Amino acid sequence: DAGVTQSPTHLIKTRGQQVTLRCSPISGHKSVSWYQQVLGQGPQFIFQYYEKEERGRGNFPDRFSARQFPNYSSELNVNALLLGDSALYLCASSLAGGSYEQYFGPGTRLTVT
Amino acid sequence: GDSVTQMEGPVTLSEEAFLTINCTYTATGYPSLFWYVQYPGEGLQLLLKATKADDKGSNKGFEATYRKETTSFHLEKGSVQVSDSAVYFCALSDHSGNTPLVFGKGTRLSVIA
Numbered sequence: 727d728a729g730v731t732q733s734p735t736h737l738i739k740t741r742g743q744q745v746t747l748r749c750s751p752i753s754g755h756k757s758v759s760w761y762q763q764v765l766g767q768g769p770q771f772i773f774q775y776y777e778k779e780e781r782g783r784g785n786f787p788d789r790f791s792a793r794q795f796p797n798y799s800s801e802l803n804v805n806a807l808l809l810g811d812s813a814l815y816l817c818a819s820s821l822a823g824g825s826y827e828q829y830f831g832p833g834t835r836l837t838v839t
Numbered sequence: 840g841d842s843v844t845q846m847e848g849p850v851t852l853s854e855e856a857f858l859t860i861n862c863t864y865t866a867t868g869y870p871s872l873f874w875y876v877q878y879p880g881e882g883l884q885l886l887l888k889a890t891k892a893d894d895k896g897s898n899k900g901f902e903a904t905y906r907k908e909t910t911s912f913h914l915e916k917g918s919v920q921v922s923d924s925a926v927y928f929c930a931l932s933d934h935s936g937n938t939p940l941v942f943g944k945g946t947r948l949s950v951i952a
Contacts, residue, residue, distance in 0.1 A: 759939060768843075768928050768942030769883070782939055815932070816882055828940065830875075830882035 729754070730819050730831035738837045739807050747802045747834045751819030757781070759828065760792060763814040775800055776822070777792040804836075812838045841866040843929050845943035852919055860914040860946045862903075870931040871952035872896075872912040873940065874904055875877050877926045886914075886927070891932065919950045 731750045739745050751758050757776040761769035771784040775794035789805045798819075804811055814835050818828040846861040864870065871890045875883040887896030890908035901916045912929060928941040 761940075766944070768930075768944045769940070771941075773940035774939060784939065818883075827885065830884070832880075833941045 728823055730817055730829050732815075732817050732831040732834050734834060735832070736835045736837075738839060740839055741807055741809060743806055743807050744803065744805045745803075745807060745836060747815050747817075747836070749800045749802070749817030749819075749831060751798050751800070751817075752758040755819035755821055755829070756798055757820045757822060758794055758798065758804050759820075760800070762786075763833070765813070774780065774803070790828055805818045807838045813834060815837050840939075841931060843868065843931055843941055843943035845927075845929050845941050845946050847946070848926075849947040849949055852948070854921055854950055854952050855918045856950075858914070858919045858923075858948065860913045860927055860948070862914065862943060864910050864929075866910075866931055866933075869907070869934050871934055872903070873930040873932075873935040874901070874903055874912070874914050874926040875930060875942075877928065877945070879925070883928065909936045919948070921950045921952055923932075924948055924950045938939065 733748045759774040760772040763769040773792040774782040778794045792802045794800045814833040816833045817831045820828045842865045844863050873888045876886045887898045889905040890950050895904045902912045903912050926935040926945045926947045928945045928949040930940045
């Protein structure tokens, strides 16, 4: 069975640009969560979506936004990129909206120059 | 708010040595506790979990016991292998699993032959 997939794998952007990251959950999973992992730190929660509705939002600025599509895939958008947005962005899917049995994708490595 | 504190790394051990990675938490109520592992270039994998006091989670020779009295969830393995080299993250969510995962900063383990 396919796990959580994310695209692209790596991305280099310039300050001020916008970026869109994509995530496909495990088949049958209806919840997707996004986390930011800065080098040397643990992942920090950004968003959770369940059945296309936003279930939760972490302490991130409004430059970060996300959505979930009818097929349960998800996009994370970041506008007006800052150097500090450089990180590994992880997507996790689960059957329902809770934290139990979250399955993580390999992540998208974003570098902002 | 809720938080997780892990021992600082890196930890370097010889093959077959005993491993302990300390984890303590601060949370309201009785959280569920998790250990995740991140191998180089990969996303996070759930290693084990415990959902109530005195529960012992175990997997692949690793184990951790939920200690409410000391608010701890230390990870142990009796005999590490080179293949265990990775970054280990302690995490928590509320008991119902309805809140996002809160992660510690991670502990890098290197096992040398």
